[in-house]
Amino acid sequence: xxxxxxxxxxxDAVSHLPEKKKKRDxxxxxxxxxxxxxxxxxxxxxxxxxxxxxxxxxxxxxxxKVDYPSRSAAIIKEAYYRQSSTTDYNxxxxxYYLDFEAKETNNKTSFPLKNFxxxxxxHMKRCNQQMGITFVLIRFSCYNRVxxxxxxxxxxxxxxxxxxxxxxxxxxxxESKGFEIGYGFNPRLDYLVAVDKLLEMKMx
Amino acid sequence: xxxxxxxxxxxDAVSHLPEKKKKRDxxxxxxxxxxxxxxxxxxxxxxxxxxxxxxxxxxxxxxxKVDYPSRSAAIIKEAYYRQSSTTDYNxxxxxYYLDFEAKETNNKTSFPLKNFxxxxxxHMKRCNQQMGITFVLIRFSCYNRVxxxxxxxxxxxxxxxxxxxxxxxxxxxxESKGFEIGYGFNPRLDYLVAVDKLLEMKMx
Numbered sequence: 001x002x003x004x005x006x007x008x009x010x011x012d013a014v015s016h017l018p019e020k021k022k023k024r025d026x027x028x029x030x031x032x033x034x035x036x037x038x039x040x041x042x043x044x045x046x047x048x049x050x051x052x053x054x055x056x057x058x059x060x061x062x063x064x065k066v067d068y069p070s071r072s073a074a075i076i077k078e079a080y081y082r083q084s085s086t087t088d089y090n091x092x093x094x095x096y097y098l099d100f101e102a103k104e105t106n107n108k109t110s111f112p113l114k115n116f117x118x119x120x121x122x123h124m125k126r127c128n129q130q131m132g133i134t135f136v137l138i139r140f141s142c143y144n145r146v147x148x149x150x151x152x153x154x155x156x157x158x159x160x161x162x163x164x165x166x167x168x169x170x171x172x173x174x175e176s177k178g179f180e181i182g183y184g185f186n187p188r189l190d191y192l193v194a195v196d197k198l199l200e201m202k203m204x
Numbered sequence: 205x206x207x208x209x210x211x212x213x214x215x216d217a218v219s220h221l222p223e224k225k226k227k228r229d230x231x232x233x234x235x236x237x238x239x240x241x242x243x244x245x246x247x248x249x250x251x252x253x254x255x256x257x258x259x260x261x262x263x264x265x266x267x268x269k270v271d272y273p274s275r276s277a278a279i280i281k282e283a284y285y286r287q288s289s290t291t292d293y294n295x296x297x298x299x300y301y302l303d304f305e306a307k308e309t310n311n312k313t314s315f316p317l318k319n320f321x322x323x324x325x326x327h328m329k330r331c332n333q334q335m336g337i338t339f340v341l342i343r344f345s346c347y348n349r350v351x352x353x354x355x356x357x358x359x360x361x362x363x364x365x366x367x368x369x370x371x372x373x374x375x376x377x378x379e380s381k382g383f384e385i386g387y388g389f390n391p392r393l394d395y396l397v398a399v400d401k402l403l404e405m406k407m408x
Contacts, residue, residue: 053330055290058264061280076265076283086259090294092301095335099296126257131299 035104035139035146035189039089042187052192054091054098060084086123087134093192096199097132099124100151104139110168111138113161121158124151135198137181137191138174147178148194150201239308239343239350239393243293246391256396258295258302264288290327291338297396300403301336303328304355308343314372315342317365325362328355339402341385341395342378351382352398354405 039056046052065078087101101124103115116136124134134151149169157169179194243260250256269282291305305328307319320340328338338355353373361373383398 047330050330050333053327053334053336058262058288060262061265061267061283063265074285076280076285079265079280079283081278081280084262092303092331092334092336095301097296097299097301123257126251126254127296129254130257130296132257132296 035102035137036088038146038183038189039102039137039191042189042191043089043091045187046192052091052093052098054089054093056089057084057086083119085119087120093195097127097130098195099127099132099134100136102137102139104141106141107168108140108142108171110170111140111174112168113158114167116154116158121155125155128152133195133198133202135195137189138178140171144183146181146183146189146191147174148181148191148198149174149178150198153177239306239341240292242350242387242393243306243341243395246393246395247293247295249391250396256295256297256302258293258297260293261288261290287323289323291324297399301331301334302399303331303336303338304340306341306343308345310345311372312344312346312375314374315344315378316372317362318371320358320362325359329359332356337399337403337406339399341393342382344375348387350385350387350393350395351378352385352395352402353378353382354402357381 036056043052043054043056046054060082061079062082063076063079065076067075067077069075087099089102090097090099092098101116101120103111105111105115127134128151136149136151136154137146138149139146153173154169157165161167179197181189181191181194184190240260247256247258247260250258264286265283266286267280267283269280271279271281273279291303293306294301294303296302305320305324307315309315309319331338332355340353340355340358341350342353343350357377358373361369365371383401385393385395385398388394
């Protein structure tokens with residue numbers, strides 16, 4: 001059942017469920033953490049060592065009712081999740097504007113495009129027009145392998161899908177065109193190494 | 205009275221009050237809209253004409269309790285405002301990472317530094333290290349004059365204040381070092397013209 005928001009936008013309830021309520025598509029992850037947490041702790045580390053300034057954007061929430069039991073204590077009593085109009089992460093690294101989305105799948109041979117939303121693709125295209133560096137971080141949970149893939153490939157697959165093309169990106173394609181990111185201690189997921197490779201490729 | 209959050213951060217209740225509940229420090233604004241709304245509508249326009257991709261970040265909210273009357277309808281029943289760790293706006297323009305904060309005052313001769321928070325200054329310094337373009341948009345409500353001021357000046361005044369220096373930036377200083385932004389129809393506040401001047405100055 002589709003439900004309309006106060007702001008008129010359709011609400012994707014499942015993607016907003018708290019982690020523990022989500023049907024996890026990963027059964028035997030090697031680690032307790034998920035991709036989002038790995039990225040967040042890596043961003044904290046990058047901030048600490050002054051390597052980059054990258055933050056996850058807060059989830060947009062439409063506040064309807066707030067109680068003020070006292071002047072300095074505000075309790076939100078009614079609010080709704082809203083659809084974001086951007087990707088989840090952005091920031092600045094060596095003068096470059098970085099913008100990306102992170103997604104996981106339990107699929108073994110390809111990454112389903114249904115993991116992405118139209119507004120995320122549109123946003124990445126807009127950022128590309130402004131010479132931003134946009135990409136996706138993709139995790140294959142069953143192998144615990146993470147890749148950085150330039151958004152241009154994702155956009156191609158997305159537009160091809162709209163013309164009745166295939167509905168997923170093959171792992172073999174991601175292996176060939178993306179940059180694999182190794183897990184480490186600190187940062188947990190050193191994705192800026194892959195960003196450096198991407199920048200090098202783009203500068204050629 | 206200061207109140208601690210669930211996340212342990214102090215909460216600045218007043219800055220989170222809904223607009224209409226805020227004690228407005230402007231009495232006779234020439235327009236119905238405020239600086240934030242002027243910037244937001246200008247950003248919408250910039251997006252539409254593909255001139256820049258700049259968004260206001262959602263206010264971070266700590267969700268404590270959510271009801272799911274049905275699978276697709278999530279109602280947040282208890283939540284708290286959290287302190288942001290960044291500025292309000294960021295995005296990409298002609299390959300540059302832009303990051304800024306917008307503030308208004310009803311003061312007539314200077315801009316009080318108490319309008320800024322330590323975390324905003326720290327964030328701008330970090331972005332500067334990464335070669336981001338950071339600044340503040342400052343509105344003197346009683347004159348309805350808006351200026352763009354490079355963050356380096358703000359940071360200087362801020363650090364000077366910590367050493368018992370003056371607690372505000374004189375309007376005369378802002379007039380001399382900042383770039384005034386005119387109001388228009390579309391975009392309402394064409395602040396990218398001032399950003400162009402700032403970029404030109406930085407490239408010299």
